[in-house]
Amino acid sequence: MKTLATKLLLVVLILSSCKKNSIEEDKQRITLKDLQATTRPLPAGDPNLDPTWDWTQQSWTVYFNNANGSIGTVTTLNPFIDGSQEIYGTTDVQNADMYPAKGWILVARDFGTPTAANAYPFVVLYNKYRGILRVCILRTYDVLSSSQQIVLSFAAHNTYADVFKYSPPINIYQNSQTSNTKTSDYKQVAVTTAGVQEWMVSDFDVRGYSAVINDNLAFNISMSEIAQSDIVLNGNIQLNGTIEPQGGESTLDGIKNLTNFITSFIGLGSSIDAINGGSSGSTSAGSVSGVFNSLVDFISAVTTPPDGKGTYAIKINGTVSQKGTVTLKSPKTSFSVYLKNQSGILAYRAVQNISWGVINIGNWPYVSITNDPITTWVPDPNGGPDYSEVTIGFSRTVVFEPNFITKALVINPAVANEVAGIEVAYITNGDSPTHSYEVGTFKPIAQFEAEANNRPYDKNSFTSPIGWINFMAFGIKITFNNGAVVYQVMTF
Numbered sequence: 001m002k003t004l005a006t007k008l009l010l011v012v013l014i015l016s017s018c019k020k021n022s023i024e025e026d027k028q029r030i031t032l033k034d035l036q037a038t039t040r041p042l043p044a045g046d047p048n049l050d051p052t053w054d055w056t057q058q059s060w061t062v063y064f065n066n067a068n069g070s071i072g073t074v075t076t077l078n079p080f081i082d083g084s085q086e087i088y089g090t091t092d093v094q095n096a097d098m099y100p101a102k103g104w105i106l107v108a109r110d111f112g113t114p115t116a117a118n119a120y121p122f123v124v125l126y127n128k129y130r131g132i133l134r135v136c137i138l139r140t141y142d143v144l145s146s147s148q149q150i151v152l153s154f155a156a157h158n159t160y161a162d163v164f165k166y167s168p169p170i171n172i173y174q175n176s177q178t179s180n181t182k183t184s185d186y187k188q189v190a191v192t193t194a195g196v197q198e199w200m201v202s203d204f205d206v207r208g209y210s211a212v213i214n215d216n217l218a219f220n221i222s223m224s225e226i227a228q229s230d231i232v233l234n235g236n237i238q239l240n241g242t243i244e245p246q247g248g249e250s251t252l253d254g255i256k257n258l259t260n261f262i263t264s265f266i267g268l269g270s271s272i273d274a275i276n277g278g279s280s281g282s283t284s285a286g287s288v289s290g291v292f293n294s295l296v297d298f299i300s301a302v303t304t305p306p307d308g309k310g311t312y313a314i315k316i317n318g319t320v321s322q323k324g325t326v327t328l329k330s331p332k333t334s335f336s337v338y339l340k341n342q343s344g345i346l347a348y349r350a351v352q353n354i355s356w357g358v359i360n361i362g363n364w365p366y367v368s369i370t371n372d373p374i375t376t377w378v379p380d381p382n383g384g385p386d387y388s389e390v391t392i393g394f395s396r397t398v399v400f401e402p403n404f405i406t407k408a409l410v411i412n413p414a415v416a417n418e419v420a421g422i423e424v425a426y427i428t429n430g431d432s433p434t435h436s437y438e439v440g441t442f443k444p445i446a447q448f449e450a451e452a453n454n455r456p457y458d459k460n461s462f463t464s465p466i467g468w469i470n471f472m473a474f475g476i477k478i479t480f481n482n483g484a485v486v487y488q489v490m491t492f
């Protein structure tokens with residue numbers, strides 16, 4: 001066992017050595033101490049607190065803290081009109097998705113100053129019509145990475161807002177809009193592929209409207225570099241030792257179990273010449289983990305205690321070969337941004353008052369719900385003349401109060417006056433329990449509810465025709481005066 005532990009340590013050292021060489025070759029990689037200093041206080045008068053800063057200009061000039069502690073500066077093209085980055089393809093400047101007329105608002109930024117800066121300049125924007133939080137972080141260091149990962153979550157707090165209520169993952173069959181995402185454990189993750197001195201841009205979903213938001217609630221934003229490296233490991237392994245069983249089975253049974261295991265071990269491409277003082281053998285396998293797992297199983301097998309007190313001598317010699325890819329995530333920066341504009345604190349915060357979220361759906365005003373089985377008749381499986389009735393699904397009929405969608409739907413009052421129209425479509429189940437579905441014709445909300453209110457036989461009721469009783473949904477389409485459109489599924 002001591003030898004096995006030594007070999008395991010050797011593999012770890014090999015992996016560590018590969019990574020160490022990469023780090024030593026990368027002279028600009030920041031240290032943990034640098035990571036802790038990637039944010040800074042913003043005192044009153046700092047230009048980064050200016051809510052009128054124009055992010056639509058042709059270029060952005062930023063200051064950043066170098067790995068050696070000096071202040072560096074760079075001027076980059078605005079990423080939303082920089083076709084070389086292809087964030088949204090080669091964009092027509094006039095139609096770029098960044099203008100206030102399209103709903104964009106400045107939340108927070110830190111482009112540094114000539115005398116103070118953090119390691120990674122950033123700007124956060126918010127679209128009040130579409131509920132998008134856009135995070136832009138400049139990749140300042142020339143590090144060895146294949147891509148980057150940006151994560152959005154809540155900073156830990158005792159109360160949370162509804163802004164993540166309709167965020168992914170979305171499953172319209174499981175009443176997803178009632179899922180509790182009010183926790184700092186919930187995360188949205190985006191992957192970018194920016195080059196050095198290019199902007200990492202990620203969009204996150206914060207559509208859920210919250211009428212009340214705690215003054216100290218904050219978003220947490222973190223960024224990591226992702227590096228992938230090909231790796232080849234070659235080496236030798238030798239295991240020597242003895243095992244003395246302690247009783248429990250007969251010696252014959254113990255030998256039988258051991259023999260069966262050796263057969264299985266050989267089946268993995270390995271061999272053991274002998275036991276009870278046998279000579280050395282040859283061991284090989286396709287992966288490091290395969291060999292080590294086999295060795296652990298081997299030891300477990302031979303220690304299945306027979307009644308006898310004989311000693312088994314073990315000697316295994318062989319080669320180990322491993323080829324594959326190693327993916328490493330290296331945290332680079334993490335900072336919090338308060339959702340509210342709090343002038344009394346020095347931390348990152350919204351530079352102006354923002355009414356977060358677009359839509360919220362309250363309790364459905366319904367009168368009754370009926371779930372009825374859908375059955376069919378099938379012949380006797382034994383070939384008899386009788387048929388049996390079997391259930392193949394369920395239909396759900398819900399009777400709603402008049403104007404039920406209007407009563408359940410809440411639009412953020414900050415943008416409600418800019419709504420051009422709301423349309424609704426009934427979503428039906430498909431013809432199988434795999435939950436395929438079809439969306440009907442979108443109709444103005446007044447027309448949709450009026451047709452429901454005037455049904456001659458089943459007034460205000462809807463039936464999911466083949467369904468699976470956990471599913472009934474309506475599609476909501478909200479169009480704003482500027483052409484922005486928000487879709488939301490209302491499940492029941």
